[in-house]
Each structure stands twice: as structure tokens, then as C-alpha cells.
Amino acid sequence: MQEMRTEPTYAIGEFAAKVGLSAPTIRYYEREDLLKSHREANGRRYFTDTDVNWVRFLLHLKGTGMSIQDLKQYVEWRAQGDETIPNRLTLLKETRNDFMEKYREVQHHLQILNDKINWYQNKEAGKTTSTEPFAEYLKRIGHSE
């Protein structure tokens, strides 16, 4: 009794929905060589769960700030084999460094946003001298610049 397991395949629309992109974006990524599709006899693309994982991984990298160009470079090196691992590591570490810098910056931006929200809320609650400027408020609670 033999069990037949066939890997599920997805047409471009279903695939796009699965990874949270649009079908045109999938075609665009393919043109940019970020991913390869398989074709049915009739010329239509199909994708597998491996492709789903691949695109999801790409989107994680993209989400850390890598541009399409960065991703292309990464994919190109990947295709060249293990001797490009040092290159890939360098690229990923640079990505992480850039990310961490921006991360610290946005935390500061968030701090100021929170301060401003609190300032408005205090102002509405009458807890602040109605004329105290925001800059003064920031000094008073210990946030500057």
C-alpha cells in the first residue's frame, strides 16, 4: 500500500497571497532574479512551499533594511557556492550594523513622540502650566535634544 505524496503547487495569485505580496510584485522579483519560478506546460508559473519559504526569508532580510540591490547581490553570491560565504556574512553584518544604528535612532524618535503625547495629555488635564513650552517640558522631565 503505497502512499502518494505530491508536493503542493501554487499558481502565482495563490502564491502571492501566501507570502503577502501581489502577483505583479512576484513577477517583478523574478525579473530581478530574486527568485525562480517553475512553469507548467502551458507556460504558467507555479510555486512550491520551498519557494514560499524562500520569499519569506527574502522579506525578512528586506525588512531589516536590505534594498532590492542588496538582495540581488546576496542571491547572486548564494548561487556561486560556498566560497562566497564570507561575502555574504560581510553583507549581512553590514546590514545588521546599519539596522542597529537606525534602531537606536528610532527609539529616540519614539521617546520624543511619547513625551509629546504625554505633554498634550497633561496639558489637557491641566497638569502643566498652560504656557510651558514643550522644550521646557522636555528639560523638566530630563529629555533633551
Next chain:
Amino acid sequence: MQEMRTEPTYAIGEFAAKVGLSAPTIRYYEREDLLKSHREANGRRYFTDTDVNWVRFLLHLKGTGMSIQDLKQYVEWRAQGDETIPNRLTLLKETRNDFMEKYREVQHHLQILNDKINWYQNKEAGKTTSTEPFAEYLKRIGHSE
């Protein structure tokens, strides 16, 4: 003995440098009504430290994800007086909500990036079966999706 203190003023180039933008960007922001400049008799713009603080504040808001359009709305409400404080608070809180959502997303992206860097490093150090796929590695160390 009277001390004469004159507020320092900055020409557009100096001002732009002070806030980390280009002079054309300052003019662009002015066109978009995000800031107002003062003019010398000869028609040239000048700016004060108050303007410096204002632009820096705008850049903090922008850094949390507010678009130029959002900022315009904020500035417009601000000009309309205290009765628009609820509107402003709503806008800032929405900004914060959007920010926090993206913040959590990028933390996840960073996690995957770190995992991949570690995976490459282990691979280079021979600490991982040379054929173990990244997906398996993620499962093994407890990160999925």
C-alpha cells in the same frame, strides 16, 4: 552697563547644516508649510534657534513614520489653536500605534537576520552538518516563521 544680546540668526545653508538637511530640502519644507522662514531686507531667508528646535522636532516625528502629509496636517492643526489638540493627540497616538506594530515586525526580521548570521558562522566553523538547511537550523534553535 547694558549687555546687548542678539539672538543668533542663520542663513539657509548654515541652518540646513545645523538640522542635518540640505538647503533645497529646507525650501521644500517651507513650500509644504512645515516651517516658516524670516526674510532679510534683501529677500534672503534667515532662521533662529527656535526654528532649529522646530525642525528638529519635526524630524523626530518624521522619524517615527509620519509622512510629509501627516506633518502638514499636524502643523495645520497646530496653527488653528488649542481646540485641535484632540485631533493632534489622535494623530500622534495613531502614529505611535503604527510605529509599535512596525517595531515588533522589524524585531522579528532582526531575529532572523541574526539567526542567519549565526548559521553562516557555525557553518564556517564546521559546527553544523554542512548540509543542514537553514529552515532545519531555525527549528533546532527554536525559531520558526
Next chain:
DNA sequence: TGTTGACTTAAAGTCCACTTTAAGATGTAA
């Protein structure tokens, strides 16, 4: 079998946030 929806391609269009260009006026240093 007809019609609706999903697919195919190449090329053009869009959005955002600037940036660059062009042509000219004015300020500053040698």
C-alpha cells in the same frame, strides 16, 4: 459553449521625498 476570472508579456505610470537644473541676484574675500 459561453463567460468570467486568472494567467501571459512589455512597457508605461505612480508615489514619495526629495534633488537638480537654469538663470539670475547678492554677499564676501583678495
Next chain:
DNA sequence: TTACATCTTAAAGTGGACTTTAAGTCAACA
């Protein structure tokens, strides 16, 4: 006074990452 930097404007251009259009093929269902 001669350079040269810096300023002025309006308008056009740019880059990145898609998105939309147009014209056509193919599939799935009533």
C-alpha cells in the same frame, strides 16, 4: 574689482519599489 560662494525662483528630474495598462491566452464552471 574680480572672483567665487551663497543666495533667489520655478520647473523638471531622480530613485526605489513597485503598480497599472494593454492586448492577448487559457482554464474552470454553469
